[in-house]
Amino acid sequence: xxxxxxxxxxxxxxxxxxxxxxxxxxxxxxxxxxxxxxxxxxxxxxxxxxxxxxxxxxxxxxxxxxxxxxxxxxxxxxxxxxxxxxxxxxxxxxxxxxxxxxxxxxxxxxxxxxxxxxxxxxxxxxxxxxxxxx
Numbered sequence: 552x553x554x555x556x557x558x559x560x561x562x563x564x565x566x567x568x569x570x571x572x573x574x575x576x577x578x579x580x581x582x583x584x585x586x587x588x589x590x591x592x593x594x595x596x597x598x599x600x601x602x603x604x605x606x607x608x609x610x611x612x613x614x615x616x617x618x619x620x621x622x623x624x625x626x627x628x629x630x631x632x633x634x635x636x637x638x639x640x641x642x643x644x645x646x647x648x649x650x651x652x653x654x655x656x657x658x659x660x661x662x663x664x665x666x667x668x669x670x671x672x673x674x675x676x677x678x679x680x681x682x683x684x685x
Contacts, residue, residue, distance in 0.1 A: 560586075595683050603683055605658035608651055609665045611677040615648045620673030627671065628652065631664040647675075658683065 562570070574585040613620055628635055634654040641649040652668070654661045662679065669677030 555583075595681075603658060604656070605661055605681055605683045606653070606655045607661040607665060607679050607681040608653050609661075609668055609677065609679050610649070610651050611668055611674050612643075612647060612649050613671075613674045614646050615673075616646055617673030620671060623671050623673070624650065624668060627664065627667050631660070631667075634660055634664060 570585070571582075574582060577585070579585040579588075611624075613624070615621055628638065631654070634656040635652055636655050637653045639651045643649055652664075654664060658681070661681065665677070665679035668674065669679075
């Protein structure tokens with residue numbers, strides 16, 4: 552059984568109320584589990600900033616009719632090929648494609664890849680979901 556440490560936390564009433572609503576929407580069985588998940592997410596972000604080993608899922612939505620966008624996205628993925636583990640390409644409709652690229656390696660290099668993909672001409676939206684690991 553995992554050891555636990557009890558902690559007391561004081562929060563502004565409004566923030567505590569919003570947190571209670573959020574954990575109810577997420578169907579947490581108890582407040583402690585929700586707080587532990589929030590702590591893990593925060594610590595993962597701090598770890599990511601240390602520039603260590605990381606994994607990332609880069610999600611982009613783009614218009615494949617935009618001239619040069621598919622070539623540019625492919626070129627970028629080849630440039631960062633040593634980081635990329637897998638990619639998924641989905642045709643959403645006649646104009647829009649969704650791509651998810653999974654990368655593993657140096658956090659700053661993954662962030663650089665994500666920024667390059669997200670800022671490419673023709674990309675409508677993008678997001679990097681990142682996790683650090685040991």
